Amino acid sequence: MLEDFFKVVTTRFNSALSDGENKDNPEKKKNSVNIPKGILFKCPRCSSVCESEKLESNRWVCPSCGYHSRITAKQRLSITVDKDSFTEYDCDMQSLNPIDFPGYEKKISDLKEKTGLNEAVITGECTIHGERCIIGIMDSHFMMASMGSVVGEKITRAFEAAAEKHLPLILFTASGGARMQEGTVSLMQMAKTSGAAARLSQAGIPYITVLTDPTTGGVTASFAMLGDIIIAEPKVLVGFAGRRVIEGTIKQRLPDDFQSAEFMLENGFADMIVDRYAMRRTLAHLIRLHRGVQIPSKEVSKDVTG
DSSP states (O other), rough: OHHHHHHHHHHEEEEEEEEHHHOHHHHHHHOOOOOOOTTTEEEEETEEEEEOOOOOOOOTBOTTTTTOOOOOHHHHHHHHOOOOOEEETTTTOOOOOOOOOOOHHHHHHHHHHHOOOSSSEEEEEETTEEEEEEEEEETTTTTGOOBHHHHHHHHHHHHHHHHTOOOOOEEEEEEBBOOOOGHHHHHHHHHHHHHHHHHHHHHOOOOEEEEEEEOHHHHTEEEOOOOSSEEEETTTTSSSHHHHHHHHHSSOOOOOOTBHHHHHHTSSSSSOOOOOOGGHHHHHHHHHHHHOOOOOHHHHHHHHOO
Protein backbone atom coordinates (compact mmCIF):
# COMPACT_ATOMS: atom_id res chain seq x y z
CA MET A 1 0.00 0.00 0.00
CA LEU A 2 2.82 2.41 0.87
CA GLU A 3 4.59 1.57 -2.38
CA ASP A 4 1.46 2.50 -4.35
CA PHE A 5 1.18 5.73 -2.38
CA PHE A 6 4.77 6.74 -3.12
CA LYS A 7 4.29 5.88 -6.80
CA VAL A 8 1.31 8.25 -6.96
CA VAL A 9 3.23 11.02 -5.16
CA THR A 10 6.27 10.57 -7.42
CA THR A 11 4.12 10.67 -10.56
CA ARG A 12 2.38 13.86 -9.46
CA PHE A 13 5.69 15.48 -8.49
CA ASN A 14 7.32 14.66 -11.81
CA SER A 15 4.26 15.88 -13.67
CA ALA A 16 4.25 19.17 -11.78
CA LEU A 17 8.00 19.56 -12.33
CA SER A 18 7.60 18.95 -16.04
CA ASP A 19 4.76 21.47 -16.28
CA GLY A 20 6.87 24.05 -14.45
CA GLU A 21 9.81 23.58 -16.80
CA ASN A 22 7.59 23.96 -19.85
CA LYS A 23 6.00 27.07 -18.38
CA ASP A 24 9.42 28.67 -17.82
CA ASN A 25 10.57 27.60 -21.27
CA PRO A 26 7.86 28.33 -23.88
CA GLU A 27 10.11 27.07 -26.68
CA LYS A 28 10.46 23.67 -24.97
CA LYS A 29 6.70 23.54 -24.48
CA LYS A 30 6.17 24.39 -28.12
CA ASN A 31 8.49 21.61 -29.28
CA SER A 32 7.19 18.97 -26.85
CA VAL A 33 5.31 16.04 -28.36
CA ASN A 34 2.22 14.57 -26.78
CA ILE A 35 2.05 10.87 -27.57
CA PRO A 36 -1.48 9.45 -27.31
CA LYS A 37 -1.90 6.87 -24.57
CA GLY A 38 -1.69 3.29 -25.77
CA ILE A 39 0.49 3.95 -28.82
CA LEU A 40 3.77 2.96 -27.15
CA PHE A 41 4.70 0.38 -24.52
CA LYS A 42 7.53 0.92 -22.04
CA CYS A 43 8.82 -2.29 -20.55
CA PRO A 44 8.86 -2.11 -16.73
CA ARG A 45 11.84 -4.47 -16.62
CA CYS A 46 14.32 -3.20 -19.24
CA SER A 47 12.72 0.24 -19.90
CA SER A 48 12.87 -0.27 -23.67
CA VAL A 49 10.06 1.26 -25.72
CA CYS A 50 8.23 -0.36 -28.60
CA GLU A 51 5.01 0.19 -30.51
CA SER A 52 1.94 -1.36 -28.92
CA GLU A 53 1.08 -3.04 -32.22
CA LYS A 54 4.48 -4.74 -32.27
CA LEU A 55 4.00 -5.85 -28.67
CA GLU A 56 0.59 -7.31 -29.50
CA SER A 57 1.93 -9.19 -32.51
CA ASN A 58 4.58 -10.64 -30.16
CA ARG A 59 1.83 -11.87 -27.79
CA TRP A 60 2.47 -9.01 -25.36
CA VAL A 61 6.03 -10.16 -24.70
CA CYS A 62 8.76 -7.49 -24.67
CA PRO A 63 10.89 -8.01 -27.81
CA SER A 64 14.00 -6.73 -26.01
CA CYS A 65 14.10 -8.72 -22.77
CA GLY A 66 11.28 -11.27 -23.00
CA TYR A 67 9.20 -9.71 -20.23
CA HIS A 68 5.72 -11.30 -20.21
CA SER A 69 3.42 -8.35 -19.60
CA ARG A 70 0.10 -8.71 -17.81
CA ILE A 71 -2.74 -9.24 -20.25
CA THR A 72 -6.52 -9.36 -20.00
CA ALA A 73 -8.54 -12.56 -19.92
CA LYS A 74 -9.85 -11.85 -23.42
CA GLN A 75 -6.33 -11.33 -24.75
CA ARG A 76 -5.23 -14.57 -23.12
CA LEU A 77 -8.19 -16.34 -24.66
CA SER A 78 -7.35 -15.03 -28.13
CA ILE A 79 -3.81 -16.45 -28.06
CA THR A 80 -4.65 -19.73 -26.35
CA VAL A 81 -7.82 -21.34 -27.71
CA ASP A 82 -8.82 -22.24 -31.26
CA LYS A 83 -10.78 -19.55 -33.09
CA ASP A 84 -14.53 -19.57 -32.43
CA SER A 85 -14.22 -22.66 -30.22
CA PHE A 86 -14.89 -21.04 -26.83
CA THR A 87 -18.28 -21.41 -25.15
CA GLU A 88 -18.46 -19.40 -21.93
CA TYR A 89 -19.96 -20.71 -18.71
CA ASP A 90 -21.84 -18.65 -16.10
CA CYS A 91 -21.26 -15.38 -17.94
CA ASP A 92 -24.11 -13.59 -16.12
CA MET A 93 -22.97 -14.47 -12.60
CA GLN A 94 -22.31 -11.28 -10.61
CA SER A 95 -21.07 -10.40 -7.13
CA LEU A 96 -23.31 -9.16 -4.34
CA ASN A 97 -22.19 -7.36 -1.19
CA PRO A 98 -22.46 -10.07 1.50
CA ILE A 99 -21.03 -8.00 4.37
CA ASP A 100 -22.27 -4.57 3.20
CA PHE A 101 -18.76 -3.29 2.61
CA PRO A 102 -18.88 0.49 1.93
CA GLY A 103 -18.36 1.43 -1.73
CA TYR A 104 -18.01 -2.18 -2.90
CA GLU A 105 -21.01 -2.16 -5.24
CA LYS A 106 -19.83 1.07 -6.88
CA LYS A 107 -16.33 -0.33 -7.35
CA ILE A 108 -17.69 -3.48 -8.99
CA SER A 109 -19.94 -1.42 -11.26
CA ASP A 110 -17.04 0.79 -12.37
CA LEU A 111 -14.83 -2.21 -13.10
CA LYS A 112 -17.56 -3.87 -15.16
CA GLU A 113 -17.73 -0.80 -17.35
CA LYS A 114 -13.95 -0.44 -17.57
CA THR A 115 -13.04 -4.08 -18.29
CA GLY A 116 -16.16 -5.39 -20.01
CA LEU A 117 -16.21 -8.30 -17.54
CA ASN A 118 -18.75 -9.22 -14.88
CA GLU A 119 -16.09 -10.74 -12.65
CA ALA A 120 -12.37 -11.46 -12.36
CA VAL A 121 -12.48 -14.86 -14.08
CA ILE A 122 -13.97 -16.28 -17.24
CA THR A 123 -14.61 -20.00 -17.62
CA GLY A 124 -15.87 -22.19 -20.42
CA GLU A 125 -15.28 -25.02 -22.84
CA CYS A 126 -12.97 -24.82 -25.85
CA THR A 127 -10.48 -26.62 -28.03
CA ILE A 128 -6.72 -26.04 -28.09
CA HIS A 129 -5.16 -27.33 -31.31
CA GLY A 130 -8.27 -29.46 -31.65
CA GLU A 131 -8.11 -30.87 -28.10
CA ARG A 132 -11.30 -30.34 -26.08
CA CYS A 133 -10.93 -29.01 -22.55
CA ILE A 134 -12.45 -26.79 -19.87
CA ILE A 135 -10.58 -23.53 -19.36
CA GLY A 136 -10.58 -20.76 -16.77
CA ILE A 137 -8.68 -17.47 -17.05
CA MET A 138 -8.27 -14.96 -14.23
CA ASP A 139 -7.95 -11.27 -15.10
CA SER A 140 -5.79 -9.11 -12.82
CA HIS A 141 -7.38 -5.95 -14.27
CA PHE A 142 -10.55 -6.72 -12.30
CA MET A 143 -9.79 -6.01 -8.61
CA MET A 144 -6.42 -7.72 -9.05
CA ALA A 145 -8.35 -10.94 -9.73
CA SER A 146 -9.06 -11.24 -6.03
CA MET A 147 -11.10 -14.32 -5.15
CA GLY A 148 -14.59 -13.46 -3.98
CA SER A 149 -17.73 -15.59 -3.92
CA VAL A 150 -18.34 -15.44 -7.67
CA VAL A 151 -14.73 -16.20 -8.61
CA GLY A 152 -14.73 -19.20 -6.27
CA GLU A 153 -18.12 -20.40 -7.52
CA LYS A 154 -17.19 -20.13 -11.21
CA ILE A 155 -13.94 -21.99 -10.68
CA THR A 156 -15.71 -24.67 -8.64
CA ARG A 157 -18.27 -25.10 -11.41
CA ALA A 158 -15.43 -25.42 -13.93
CA PHE A 159 -14.04 -28.31 -11.87
CA GLU A 160 -17.49 -29.91 -11.75
CA ALA A 161 -18.01 -29.48 -15.51
CA ALA A 162 -14.63 -31.09 -16.19
CA ALA A 163 -15.59 -34.06 -14.00
CA GLU A 164 -19.01 -34.40 -15.57
CA LYS A 165 -17.78 -34.20 -19.17
CA HIS A 166 -14.52 -36.08 -18.54
CA LEU A 167 -12.49 -33.22 -20.00
CA PRO A 168 -9.14 -31.89 -18.75
CA LEU A 169 -9.22 -28.58 -16.90
CA ILE A 170 -6.74 -25.76 -17.51
CA LEU A 171 -6.69 -22.74 -15.19
CA PHE A 172 -4.63 -19.61 -15.84
CA THR A 173 -4.12 -18.06 -12.41
CA ALA A 174 -3.39 -14.40 -11.67
CA SER A 175 -4.50 -12.99 -8.35
CA GLY A 176 -3.74 -10.85 -5.35
CA GLY A 177 -5.50 -13.40 -3.12
CA ALA A 178 -8.76 -13.30 -1.19
CA ARG A 179 -11.15 -10.37 -1.65
CA MET A 180 -11.24 -8.42 1.59
CA GLN A 181 -14.54 -6.72 0.67
CA GLU A 182 -16.32 -10.07 1.11
CA GLY A 183 -14.68 -11.04 4.40
CA THR A 184 -15.08 -14.65 5.53
CA VAL A 185 -17.18 -15.45 2.44
CA SER A 186 -14.04 -14.89 0.39
CA LEU A 187 -11.89 -17.11 2.62
CA MET A 188 -14.44 -19.92 2.28
CA GLN A 189 -13.69 -20.11 -1.44
CA MET A 190 -10.24 -21.54 -0.68
CA ALA A 191 -11.77 -24.66 0.88
CA LYS A 192 -14.51 -24.90 -1.74
CA THR A 193 -12.16 -24.78 -4.74
CA SER A 194 -9.67 -27.12 -3.06
CA GLY A 195 -12.43 -29.64 -2.43
CA ALA A 196 -13.53 -29.45 -6.06
CA ALA A 197 -9.92 -30.01 -7.18
CA ALA A 198 -9.73 -33.11 -4.96
CA ARG A 199 -12.89 -34.55 -6.49
CA LEU A 200 -11.54 -34.02 -10.00
CA SER A 201 -8.30 -35.76 -9.00
CA GLN A 202 -10.26 -38.72 -7.61
CA ALA A 203 -12.04 -38.99 -10.97
CA GLY A 204 -8.64 -39.36 -12.68
CA ILE A 205 -9.09 -36.28 -14.88
CA PRO A 206 -6.05 -34.06 -15.46
CA TYR A 207 -5.92 -30.58 -13.99
CA ILE A 208 -3.28 -28.17 -15.33
CA THR A 209 -2.52 -24.80 -13.77
CA VAL A 210 -0.64 -22.02 -15.54
CA LEU A 211 0.80 -19.49 -13.10
CA THR A 212 0.90 -15.97 -14.53
CA ASP A 213 1.97 -12.66 -13.01
CA PRO A 214 1.13 -12.36 -10.16
CA THR A 215 -0.26 -15.47 -8.44
CA THR A 216 -0.33 -14.77 -4.72
CA GLY A 217 -2.30 -15.02 -1.48
CA GLY A 218 -5.25 -17.34 -1.02
CA VAL A 219 -5.28 -18.42 -4.66
CA THR A 220 -1.73 -19.74 -4.32
CA ALA A 221 -2.73 -21.37 -1.03
CA SER A 222 -5.62 -23.22 -2.67
CA PHE A 223 -6.36 -24.32 -6.24
CA ALA A 224 -3.38 -22.67 -7.98
CA MET A 225 -0.85 -25.10 -6.50
CA LEU A 226 -3.04 -28.20 -6.65
CA GLY A 227 -2.61 -28.90 -10.35
CA ASP A 228 -1.43 -32.30 -11.54
CA ILE A 229 0.93 -30.32 -13.76
CA ILE A 230 1.97 -26.81 -12.74
CA ILE A 231 3.29 -24.54 -15.48
CA ALA A 232 4.60 -21.00 -15.01
CA GLU A 233 5.39 -18.19 -17.40
CA PRO A 234 8.98 -16.92 -17.17
CA LYS A 235 9.92 -14.73 -14.17
CA VAL A 236 6.37 -14.34 -12.87
CA LEU A 237 5.70 -13.62 -9.19
CA VAL A 238 4.35 -16.63 -7.29
CA GLY A 239 3.92 -16.65 -3.54
CA PHE A 240 1.65 -16.31 -0.53
CA ALA A 241 2.74 -13.46 1.75
CA GLY A 242 4.95 -10.56 0.62
CA ARG A 243 8.73 -10.58 0.87
CA ARG A 244 8.88 -7.93 3.60
CA VAL A 245 6.29 -9.74 5.73
CA ILE A 246 8.25 -12.99 5.53
CA GLU A 247 11.62 -11.34 6.19
CA GLY A 248 10.13 -9.52 9.17
CA THR A 249 8.76 -12.78 10.53
CA ILE A 250 11.80 -15.03 10.13
CA LYS A 251 14.36 -12.22 10.65
CA GLN A 252 16.38 -13.36 7.63
CA ARG A 253 17.07 -11.97 4.19
CA LEU A 254 15.47 -13.97 1.39
CA PRO A 255 17.19 -14.83 -1.94
CA ASP A 256 16.90 -12.17 -4.64
CA ASP A 257 14.93 -14.51 -6.90
CA PHE A 258 12.60 -15.60 -4.10
CA GLN A 259 8.99 -16.15 -5.26
CA SER A 260 9.96 -16.06 -8.93
CA ALA A 261 8.89 -18.80 -11.34
CA GLU A 262 12.50 -19.93 -11.64
CA PHE A 263 12.82 -20.24 -7.86
CA MET A 264 9.59 -22.27 -7.79
CA LEU A 265 10.89 -24.60 -10.49
CA GLU A 266 14.25 -25.08 -8.77
CA ASN A 267 12.57 -25.97 -5.48
CA GLY A 268 9.96 -28.31 -6.90
CA PHE A 269 6.87 -26.10 -6.69
CA ALA A 270 6.46 -25.93 -10.48
CA ASP A 271 6.96 -28.56 -13.16
CA MET A 272 7.99 -26.42 -16.11
CA ILE A 273 8.42 -22.85 -17.34
CA VAL A 274 6.88 -22.20 -20.74
CA ASP A 275 7.16 -19.07 -22.87
CA ARG A 276 3.87 -17.58 -23.98
CA TYR A 277 4.39 -18.28 -27.67
CA ALA A 278 4.83 -22.01 -26.89
CA MET A 279 1.96 -22.29 -24.43
CA ARG A 280 -0.78 -23.45 -26.83
CA ARG A 281 1.25 -26.29 -28.29
CA THR A 282 2.51 -27.36 -24.88
CA LEU A 283 -1.00 -27.52 -23.43
CA ALA A 284 -2.25 -29.48 -26.44
CA HIS A 285 0.67 -31.92 -26.11
CA LEU A 286 -0.10 -32.50 -22.43
CA ILE A 287 -3.74 -33.26 -23.20
CA ARG A 288 -2.74 -35.67 -25.98
CA LEU A 289 -0.25 -37.40 -23.72
CA HIS A 290 -2.98 -38.00 -21.19
CA ARG A 291 -5.14 -39.52 -23.93
CA GLY A 292 -2.26 -41.84 -24.78
CA VAL A 293 -1.22 -40.15 -28.02
CA GLN A 294 2.56 -40.36 -28.39
CA ILE A 295 4.30 -37.05 -29.03
CA PRO A 296 7.88 -36.98 -30.43
CA SER A 297 10.27 -35.96 -27.64
CA LYS A 298 12.02 -33.40 -29.87
CA GLU A 299 8.73 -31.62 -30.52
CA VAL A 300 7.84 -31.43 -26.82
CA SER A 301 11.34 -30.14 -25.96
CA LYS A 302 11.07 -27.47 -28.63
CA ASP A 303 7.72 -26.26 -27.32
CA VAL A 304 8.85 -26.04 -23.71
CA THR A 305 12.15 -24.29 -24.36
CA GLY A 306 10.95 -22.17 -27.29
